[in-house]
Amino acid sequence: MNSGWQAKGQLSTNRPLCTPMQVFFFTCIVVLSVFALAQPAVGKTNDEAAGEKAPLVRFNAWGGSAQVNGYLQWVAEQVKNRFNIELQHVKLADTSDAVSRVLAEKASGNHNNGSVDLIWINGENFAAMKKHDLLSASWVGELDNFSLTNPDENPAVTTDFGEPTLGMEAPWGKASMVFYYRSAHLNTLGLMAPKTIEELLRFSQKSPGRFTYPVPSDYLGISFIKYAALGLNKDKRGLFYQPANDKALNAVLPSLWAYLDALHPTMWQQGKHMLRQASQLQRLVGTGELSMAFSFTAAEIPSAVTRFDLPDDVRTYVMQDGSLANVHFVGLTYNSKNKAAAKTVVNFLLSPQAQAKKQAVEVWGDDTVLDLESLSASDRALFVQDNIHPSALDKSQPTLLLAEPHSSWTDALREAWYERYGARY
């Protein structure tokens, strides 16, 4: 080799580079062999899942919140210690990615070896999964802790946006809509925080560009539309709790359109550009580009303040004309490989310990779905909290809760909105 090289050495101007080349190839070979060795080790988690030892449960849940991620990490440690279950949080940017995946698996005939076990869903994703039979049915009743939610007395845990759950998904937490604002901004602007949907328009007219809402394909966006529709049609609320039809729509839409037509030009970016994702609302309030916004998890506001993602002049409150409220769920896919282990995990999620931990403001602050009346006194004590943060919602004030309209209203309102204001992608 070397003699051959010398013969050519005179020809090449880059003679000394021979050694580096060999170094490079050597490095590559080392890297490749490291990979070859590492591959079985990495693959092991999957292989083991099929065996008896530490079954793997993949929980597909939105991963955009540090609190939720931290809580699920705690859950993973707990189920590992208690039940020897390997819980993997698959962090989704968008829950529909996982819905797509299950659908693709079904399309290709993968009926018992799915890659999604548990999935955190809300009404619309649930409706889609239910429609295409992507979820296991009637498994929730088997869970011991499900009875603690008092399902017979509490229809909210067995209906998801008016859609019966048929035991396809277990309730996990509860949320209601709250608004929050930068008190320093409002002082500078000389304005009070709006207390009703009508006041919100006057607020936005007086201080253009300080408020916006996400497009209705976002969960929080359509929730705002629902709140506006309910708030502007107080006399016709009954219509919202029956399936939507043209007549009902014609009755409620004119006031909604008049309102939004007036609101949009006063919004952030003059309403020409609207946010795609609700989480960006908090980001914009954090940077000061918006002065007020809303959320479905009251507890995320103070915890965002303690993490400096929101300034400390933020205050949280509930609109006087009502707060939209709903329950969110955990579904089990029809083609999950480890259904038994997945059910054990969900049963743990419904235990008083796990629910109390989740409700703690410093952890996540998501309201429990358990019926506190049906708990023992010691379990109930787990839920008591003190030290209210100045940015937190004052829960001592009475709140008028507005139930979610029948699920058909979601699509009806969204389609009507897009028809009127154009598709926003």
Next chain:
Amino acid sequence: MFAQFTRFARWCLLLLLCIPVLAGLVGVAFPALGYFPAIGANSFSFDIFKTLFSLDDIWQMVWLSLFTGVGSTLLAMASAFLLLASFYQSNWLNKIQGLLSPFLVFPHAAAAIALLFVFSPSGIFARIAAVGTNSAIPGAGDAFFPYDAFFPYDSGGLSVLLALSLKELPFIILMALSVMSQPLVKSKLSSYIKVGTALGYSPAAIFFKLVMPTVFTQIRLPILAVLVFATSNVEIPLILGGNSPSTLAVAIMHWFNHIDLSMRLLASSAAVLQVAVSGLALLLLLGVERIVIYAGRKRLAKGNRRFFDRLVQCAAYSTVALYVALIGAVVYSVLMYSIAKQWLYPDLLPQGTTLLHWRIALETLATPLSNSLLLGILVSTSALGLVLFTLESEQLKPAGVNADRAFSVSLFLPLLVPGVAFLYGLVWFQQLVLQDAVWFHTYIAHMVYVVPYVFLSMAVAYRKFDIRYAMVAQSLGKTPWQVFYHIKLPSLFSAIMVAWALGLAISFSQYLPTLLASGGTIATITTEAVASVSGSSTRLTAVFVIIQAIMPLVGFVIAWYLPAALVKTGSKVRTSEKKSRAVLHGA
């Protein structure tokens, strides 16, 4: 023996590119024609296309894709050539290359977020503009950054166009420099330059009349790849673009992710349309090239010794200044956000620092980091091997014209089909075979994206390799393998390392391929980062942007300094050559 092996590698590469993409295309074409049994659509028809073309905004979307894609590529090309024209003979070239490199290796998502950090009404530029005023509310009554400022989210697509060209320019410059540093081209160009100088042409005129025509034909292929990518990119228009309407690619992704699963049919047909739009963009750019050649030919022979010298200088310096300001602002705001406690508008400094967000991010990063490295190194190294052997087979036994053309087309396949569309089809295909081999699937999905770029980056250098060295060696009785290993690889070492680093960077930055092919079970830095972007914490996002920027940089630092360092220790004879190297070579 070696020749047969290289031919085998060539076939492997072809199949690797074609099978996944064609499978993905089938997975898109069938639903586009109305066939998607999973949701009960069982008949073929053109109805979906009718629905697509009856949408109000569809032509506006197509226009935005074309405008931002073609516009940004033209802008980036123009600025790249202006920069080169001003600095190709100066020592500044190295500095400029170093300056632009961070933008090259920045993943698109991270770059878009970084631009949002500096340009938004509460960004660092707005804060600087607000110094001295006492407005505590960003955007309110501010002349420079009103709340309806044009930069992010403008409906005309200008902010997307600017962001795309900021990202493309470094890539074009790097490609041009790698061509100009090839021995054959280099010697040709330096004699051109001598002749030009002797005849009294100004440096800018020499560049545009003598250097550019030679260089441009060599980098046309990578530029076309950039163009297709720009017309179908999702991250930048998603993060910076307006949404009434958005570009076609964003709409496709939106439709694919739509809760109503039947929207997939529409998404698939739009994906087919996207292929046509990208094709049209290619034709437009080739048309522009024709016009420039036609118009240029007359000027070329006129004998004018100058070429807008002053203007070229000005434009080049302002481009550099823009990049310096931008990079400074981005680095400052991203670093500050990652450690900031409260940071109220219009303060230039946060009220305190904390490592809380770094801690939150790092706690979860060990596995994603090792996954990213493992995938990236494996993908990039094997892609490089395949590409080198393929290029070698081309030289050992040149394929026929038709085979060659077919090969180029298949190389462009993964760059022509928008990721969202063909990856969805690919996942469907992967579900049919080897369901459990997630690492294998992810590896393939990455390879599909990495191989073309490594090939494009490598081919320029490889095809311009002075074949006479190989001829002499062969005439002295060396086997093809010996020629390949002892002559070609050492001569091309720095180009090889750049291609390897590029492959690494591209593998690191893959979001959708990783997420879809692995079903989310293989978390990488990028999947974690994009998940954090959809979240609400500016500070956590800043941390992820930094980590995302550092990772590919490591690869490029190795690529740039390893050859140079090894050359320095290996040879002292070369010092005399250094000066001439500095003229054209980027390294």
